[in-house]
Amino acid sequence: MNRRIANKENLIRLVLLLFALSSLLFLFIIFIFILSEGVPLFLKAGVRNITMGSRWAPTKGFFGIFPMIVSSFMVTFGALVLGAPLALACSTYLSEYAGKKTGMILKPSLELLAGIPSVVYGFLGVVYLVPLIREYLGGSGFSILSTSLVLGVMILPTITSISFDALMSVPAAFREGSLAMGATKWQTVYKVVLPAARSGILASFILGMGRAIGETMAVIMVAGNALKIPTSLLDPLRTLTSNIALELAYATGDHRQALFSTGVVLLVIIMSLNLIANFWVKRRVGR
Amino acid sequence: MRIAITGLLLLPLTPFLLGCGNHTGNVSKGRKSTVTIAGSTSVMPFTEKLAEHFKIEKPGINVDVQGGGSSAGIRACINRTVDIGMSSRELKGDEKVLKEIIICHDGIAVVVHPRNPLSGITLEQIRAIYGGKIRNWKQLGWIDRNIDAVTREEGSGTRGAFEELVMGKTDIHDSTMVQDSNGSVKEVVATDPYAIGFISLGVVDAKVKALPVEGVGPKVENIKTGRYRIVRPFLYLTMGEPADAARLFIAYALSKDGQLVLKKEGLVPIDE
Numbered sequence: 072m073n074r075r076i077a078n079k080e081n082l083i084r085l086v087l088l089l090f091a092l093s094s095l096l097f098l099f100i101i102f103i104f105i106l107s108e109g110v111p112l113f114l115k116a117g118v119r120n121i122t123m124g125s126r127w128a129p130t131k132g133f134f135g136i137f138p139m140i141v142s143s144f145m146v147t148f149g150a151l152v153l154g155a156p157l158a159l160a161c162s163t164y165l166s167e168y169a170g171k172k173t174g175m176i177l178k179p180s181l182e183l184l185a186g187i188p189s190v191v192y193g194f195l196g197v198v199y200l201v202p203l204i205r206e207y208l209g210g211s212g213f214s215i216l217s218t219s220l221v222l223g224v225m226i227l228p229t230i231t232s233i234s235f236d237a238l239m240s241v242p243a244a245f246r247e248g249s250l251a252m253g254a255t256k257w258q259t260v261y262k263v264v265l266p267a268a269r270s271g272i273l274a275s276f277i278l279g280m281g282r283a284i285g286e287t288m289a290v291i292m293v294a295g296n297a298l299k300i301p302t303s304l305l306d307p308l309r310t311l312t313s314n315i316a317l318e319l320a321y322a323t324g325d326h327r328q329a330l331f332s333t334g335v336v337l338l339v340i341i342m343s344l345n346l347i348a349n350f351w352v353k354r355r356v357g358r
Numbered sequence: 359m360r361i362a363i364t365g366l367l368l369l370p371l372t373p374f375l376l377g378c379g380n381h382t383g384n385v386s387k388g389r390k391s392t393v394t395i396a397g398s399t400s401v402m403p404f405t406e407k408l409a410e411h412f413k414i415e416k417p418g419i420n421v422d423v424q425g426g427g428s429s430a431g432i433r434a435c436i437n438r439t440v441d442i443g444m445s446s447r448e449l450k451g452d453e454k455v456l457k458e459i460i461i462c463h464d465g466i467a468v469v470v471h472p473r474n475p476l477s478g479i480t481l482e483q484i485r486a487i488y489g490g491k492i493r494n495w496k497q498l499g500w501i502d503r504n505i506d507a508v509t510r511e512e513g514s515g516t517r518g519a520f521e522e523l524v525m526g527k528t529d530i531h532d533s534t535m536v537q538d539s540n541g542s543v544k545e546v547v548a549t550d551p552y553a554i555g556f557i558s559l560g561v562v563d564a565k566v567k568a569l570p571v572e573g574v575g576p577k578v579e580n581i582k583t584g585r586y587r588i589v590r591p592f593l594y595l596t597m598g599e600p601a602d603a604a605r606l607f608i609a610y611a612l613s614k615d616g617q618l619v620l621k622k623e624g625l626v627p628i629d630e
Contacts, residue, residue, distance in 0.1 A: 128529070130512055138532075202549060211506035211550055213535055296511075296536035307535050317538045320399070321427035321513030 105338060109331035121332055127298050129318075129326035136333055138300040142215075142308035143284050143340075145301065146294070149219025150226055150283040155276055157223075158230035162275075165231070166238035167260050185228035193292030196221040201293055210305030213295025218308070221289050226279040233278055237271020238264060274351040281344040285337070287312040311337045391603040396424040397431020397444030398515050399539060400464065400558050401592045404623055405444060405611075411619050412610045419603045428515040432456065435595045441604035443595035446515030446558075456595040461611045463626040465559035466520055466588045467568040467576040469544070471551040475500060478570040484524055487554060490531030495552065507534045508546050508555040516540065519590040520556050556588075560624040581626045592625070 113121060116134050124135020165177055196217055205212030241264050249259040265272070295307025296317060309317075315330045315337075322330055395405055402425045409421035426434070428445040432453050435443030449458060468484060470476060476498060486492040487507055496502045509530050510517035521530065537543045543555040548565035555566075559576055562568045568576045571588060580586040594608055610616045617627040 126532075128512065197545075197549075205550060205552075210504070211535065211553065213506075213546075291538070296538075297533050298536070299532040306533075309536065317511045317536060318513055320425070320538070321429050321511070321515070323429040323433060323513075326513055 102338075105331060105334050108328060109333075109335035112325060112328040112332045113335070115325075121329075122336060125300070127314075129322070129329045132325070134325075134329045134332065136311065136314065136329075136336065138298060139309050139311045139314050139333070140336065140340075141300050142294075143310040143312070143337075145215055145308065146218045146222055146290070146310060147280050147283040149215055150222035151276060151280060153219055153223030154226045154279065154283075155230055158227045158275075158279070159234055159272065161227070162231045162235040162238055163260060163265070165235050167256075167264065181228050181231055184224075185232075189225065189286060189289040190292075192221050192225055193289035196289060196293040204305070208305060210303075211295060211307060213293060213307045214305045215294075215301050215308055216304045217293045218290055218310075221293055222283045222286060225286060225289065226282050229282045230275045230279040233275035234268070234272045237268040237275065240271065241267045270351040274348040277344050277348040277351070281341050281348070284310075284344070285312060285341060287316050291316055311340075390418060390420050391601075392420040392422055393442065393601075393603045393607050394422045394424075394440045395442040395444060395607075396426050396434050396440045397595075398428040398446040398592075399425045400428075400446040400516055400560075401444035404462075404560065404592070404620055404625060407619055407623060408611050408616055409607075411615065412607055415610070415615075416606060419606065421607060427513065428518075429513060432595060435597055438597055441596070441600055442608065445593040445595060446590060447518045448591070449593075449595075456597055459594045459596075459608060459612070460591045460628055461594050461608075462592050462617070462620045462628055463581060463589050464592055465576050465578075465581050465586055465626070466516060466523070466556050466590065467559045467562050468554065468556050468571060468588075469547050469562065469566040469568050470554050471547060472565070472567045473551050474567060476569060478573060480572055481524060484571070485526070485528050488525060488530045488534060489528040490533060503552050506546075506550050506553040507531075508543050508553055509534045509536055510543065510556075511536050511538045514538075515590075516556070516558060520588070523588045523590070524556075562624070578621070578624070578626050589626070 112134065121134050121136060122140065123137050124133065125137050126133040126135045127138070161177070161181070165174060169177060200217045200220060201212035203212070204210065204214060204217055208216070245263050245267055246259055249263045250256075254262070290310050291313040294309065294313060296309045296313055297307040298309055299306070301308045311333050315333050318326070319330055395409075402423060405423050409423055412419070412421060424440075428447050431440070431443040432445055432449065434440045435456055436453070443456065445458075446464070449456060468479060479498075483492065483498065487505055488509065492498065493504060494502060495505055510520070517530075535546070537546055537555075540557045540561045543557050544561060544563075544566055547553045547555045547557075557566075559568070559578075559581075562576070570576070571586065574580050574585045574587075576586055576588075581589050594611065596604065596608070599605075600608065611620075612628070621627050
């Protein structure tokens with residue numbers, strides 16, 4: 072009887088382990104797939120010609136995605152500039168100032184914000200933001216500015232929740248010690264709590280960047296998708312993700328592979344960002 | 359015991375296994391036969407219309423229409439994953455193994471916002487706008503405001519036809535905005551008073567203004583007489599002789615009724 076129970080336990084453990092490993096398997100499959108489709112073109116056209124080339128005309132043999140790499144970073148930076156201060160203020164308020172009641176309203180509404188599908192953000196951007204910018208600032212409205220604004224709102228929940236966790240993990244003794252020395256509440260927050268949570272906050276920014284750089288649908292809708300490197304805040308632009316989504320439907324042959332090469336570049340960027348973020352978090356835990 | 363374990367492990371996979379098996383066997387399964395069609399998003403809405411009417415005449419045949427784009431449709435047809443491929447561009451290179459059937463012609467209209475006072479445009483001007491030489495509406499006799507030109511994405515059949523019929527050797531300039539469907543181009547032009555774009559004549563409606571090109575309006579009769587020149591064929595493709603159901607559907611598209619459906623949608627029928 073006992074043996075049967077032990078057997079059953081083992082079986083359950085084994086099955087669960089297999090399912091747990093499946094996420095690893097999926098990651099591996101995706102990796103192999105993207106690399107096997109994307110790398111051949113790198114070998115054929117040259118890494119330099121693809122990552123540094125400035126002309127994208129894949130049906131005519133030009134595969135330069137440099138403008139898209141630059142544009143991706145531009146909007147990501149823009150989103151961070153607009154979203155990060157807001158998100159940090161929000162998480163600081165939540166962890167340091169908010170009473171139970173405000174917290175009970177703010178936290179779920181942030182989660183709700185994270186749950187809104189990106190196509191809705193894009194739609195609102197096209198219908199309200201783009202015409203507003205066109206009307207009052209000029210240009211077509213499809214621009215870095217509109218894209219950064221939309222992405223800035225979209226990364227709010229990511230940054231807020233991760234930096235909130237970082238702030239909450241600062242031991243209460245830090246705050247008590249500072250207050251006991253006669254520091255005001257703001258002095259405590261500004262000089263003690265925020266610096267103590269610094270690495271976690273930085274990690275939240277980097278993960279927010281990852282979210283912004285990977286966003287596709289909303290970006291396609293408000294960015295205008297022109298190929299040129301934008302020279303003003305009101306110029307349209309095309310990011311790496313939108314390049315793939317825009318053209319996948321019709322692409323064949325080298326064109327298709329070029330889109331996978333775009334995917335490889337994107338994968339490398341996002342992996343680096345995640346590695347950096349992990350590094351920051353580890354350091355915090357290690358200390 | 360061992361069999362039980364294997365069974366348990368395979369259980370969550372069964373939908374996948376079954377799914378794979380099903381996919382290719384669509385065509386002649388059961389009593390109701392199915393025609394699968396995929397390809398150009400320009401041809402798709404019209405094929406759907408044809409399918410609606412076809413189903414009334416032949417209730418026993420199911421028609422499954424999907425998009426994916428001309429190139430994807432051509433591929434799928436060569437691989438025999440679909441019965442009929444749809445294309446809005448001519449076949450090239452090794453694609454020519456397919457049998458092509460012209461079901462109708464479609465004009466490409468150059469469209470602007472209804473508030474735009476421009477009453478016509480020349481091919482030379484369109485080339486200059488999309489080539490990046492004309493950047494301001496002032497150069498066309500309107501206000502001092504940048505032109506927001508919109509094009510389709512690389513690989514699109516509409517763009518391919520536009521490049522071939524209008525642009526010639528001139529490349530579309532990098533600063534031109536890109537949208538990925540007739541609908542999105544129309545949406546941008548309908549909302550931005552300073553935009554210009556090109557879309558399939560079949561989807562033109564009151565939200566945008568279709569400009570006469572070289573003094574000839576983009577109208578069905580002008581296409582029939584050959585005066586309006588930005589015209590491309592809509593093709594159905596088959597790999598060898600199609601199955602019965604697919605042959606019936608193609609025959610319907612070419613029949614008087616089918617052509618009338620297409621004509622009502624703003625397309626140009628073949629034989630008239």
